[in-house]
Amino acid sequence: MSKKRLSSQVGHTTDSYHRDELPIAQGKAKIIRELQRNPVTILVGETGSGKTTQIPQYILEAGISGGKCIAITQPRRVAATSLAARVAMEQGVSLGTSVGYSIRFDEHCSPNTKIKFITDGMLVRELMSDKYLSNYGVIIIDEAHERTLRTDVLLASLKQILRRRNGSSQGHDQSQDPLKVVVMSATLDAQGFSNFFDSIKPIYVKGRQHDVHIFHTLTSQPDFVEAALRTFFQIHTSNNPGDVLIFLPGQEEIENLNSSIRFYARQLPQGVMPVLVYPMYSSLHPSQQSKVFMRTPHGSRKCILATNIAETSITIPGIKYIIDTGKCKERRYVAREAGSGVDTLLTRDISRSSAMQRAGRAGREGEGFCFRLFPKQAFDSMAPTLEPEIRRCDLTAMILELKSLDLDIERLDFMDKPDEDAVYSGLTTLSILGAIDKHQNLTGAGKKMAALPVDPKFSRAILASEELGCSQEVIDIVSVLSVSSRLFLGVQNDDSNVVGTRDKFKHPSGDHCTILNAFRAYQEVVSSGTYGEATSWCARNFLNARALSEAVEIRRQLRGICKRIGINTDLSCSGQVQPIIHCLVLGLVQNAAFIQPNGFYKQVMGPSVVKIHPGSVVAQTHHPAIVYDELVFTTQTYVRGVSIVTKAEISNVFSSISGRF
DNA sequence: GAGCACTGC
Secondary structure (H helix, E strand, O other): OOEEEEEEEOOEOOOOOOHHHOHHHHHHHHHHHHHHHOOEEEEEEOOOOOHHHHHHHHHHHOOOOOOOEEEEEEOOHHHHHHHHHHHHHHHOOOOOOOEEEEEOOEEEOOOOOOEEEEEHHHHHHHHHHOOOOOOEEEEEEOOHHHOOHHHHHHHHHHHHHHHHHOOOOOOOOOOOOOOEEEEEEOOOOOHHHHHHOOOOOOEEEOOEOOEEEEEEEOOOOOOHHHHHHHHHHHHHHOOOOOEEEEEOOOHHHHHHHHHHHHHHHOOOOOOOOOEEEEEEOOOOOHHHHHHHHOOOOOOOEEEEEEOHHHOOOOOOOOEEEEEEOOEEEEEEEEOOHHHOOEEEEEEEEOOHHHHHHHHHOOOOOOOEEEEEOOOHHHHHOOOOOOOOHHHOOOOHHHHHHHHHOOOOOOOOOOOOOOOHHHHHHHHHHHHHOOOEOOOOOEOHHHHHHHHOOOOHHHHHHHHHHHHOOOHHHHHHHHHHHOOOOOOEOOOOOOOHHHHHHHHOOOOOOEHHHHHHHHHHHHHHHHHHOOHHHHHHHHHHOOEOHHHHHHHHHHHHHHHHHHHHOOOOOOOOOOOOOHHHHHHHHHHOHHHEEEEOOOOOEEEOOOOOEEEEOOOOOOOOOOOOEEEEEEEEEOOOEEEEEEEEEOHHHHHHHHHHHOOOO
């Protein structure tokens, strides 16, 4: 494979530094001046510039926050906690005093906290109780280029809050102290932020970086897994030291390449370094995941095969070579009438900024190399950034959240306007669920649903569970469903034992009650044993221990909120299944499907013909009617999280809600 | 017979 040599500057961070030596320190005086002068500042800083740790301290030290708290939002929880720890150390204070953090389930703050790292989702939740965010003097939106749904909601709200707290014009609230907003982005495409905030000129800060030499292929590589295999062995047989990180779109490609590399590595001649191959993706067993962080033994080479997880979420030390297939998986919601939309999960080309971010992963500790398995022209014609989340996800939950903040999604000034069909679809779902009335006003039920931090279809089920006397069971099920990661773990080289142990929890009615069985069994182990015992019990039963312990926390949180908003959480249907299923049907009405003569199921409220995902406990069975949690198109249209119901149950619920849409 | 990555009073 021939490659054209190009050079590019990309980011680098070291673990130990003096604050004054960071690249951003050179521009400190200028930055402080700009911050003092302007209500909104846009700051573009490359990786390793030190902006995230230093800007809050500059603001504090220069007294710009007017004695009030400075919030710095982060899209990820780990980032919020580790950055807070770093800044506390630099300030010479203990974490949770003047420097703290706030993430779901874990808050380390005091009334005297002046610098608070907070997940963007938590700050959105804080809006619900304080709609001017009046506790804060400065709000810093970090990693704004990632354009998460919650970042976009915050930016839109902040624009309005700025008018209320600062403006001389209409809507200014005299009782409010002024607010400053800092938008920080790691990529050069700050134009969008600039346009959004009255054409403010961004401040640029260079990063601290090592050179990364970038190579492109001359032609496009349709079989990128095979191209990655060849490129890896070219690097490997050169015998230059340094670990390799290969970016692939998904688990399937990773496992294929894993076995190919292992196969060929065994046939290498004597004298070539041994290779240690590690897959890395989010649903991998935690014990397998942690292997990528182990030090590479002297005289061997580590090769990590990763999804996008290694692009932003985790940093693996020692990487000198990147092989970038230029592909990722993208989840996208395709809205359809009556809220019967489909999620698609398909492989697509990455963006230019993503390609640059991936290359940068080779330059963190020294000079690096990045081999792109696509031509330079392909790079040039890539989209500059991926489409923001607000343009490609189901907006139902967000519309409900905004309604409870008295905000109207159709009137809010967003950086990118949400898709009209997605808004319509979300509004339809909310009216079917009874969260809004004919005039699209929040109902009493809708207020309660908004208070519960779960998908509206699940908060609907929780509300119903009080009437049907099974709030204990339904809250338990919803807690597990609300955990992002999967409950049942697979292992590499799938062996039939996994299915065997899963059968232990299997309930004939489907996945929801199966989940309940597993969760109840786990809770019993936890209450009668130590944390370590629970973890090993999970491992023996191929259950995701992290998912279950998170479900316990979500359960505690949901029960707390239910009590506060007046939902009795102690009702149990003691072993009966029907009430539980009925609650689920009320939340999942739009997700009902009837069987067809050919064995496939057809949506009742939409046109799709669907198949039960093979991971479901009822995958191989046939029943007249089902309800499901998710509809995802990958290679086929699959439904996941399935319970068996009767056609009568579906039509009863239909007639009780007809007229709402 | 198959699962990109995050997040929430």
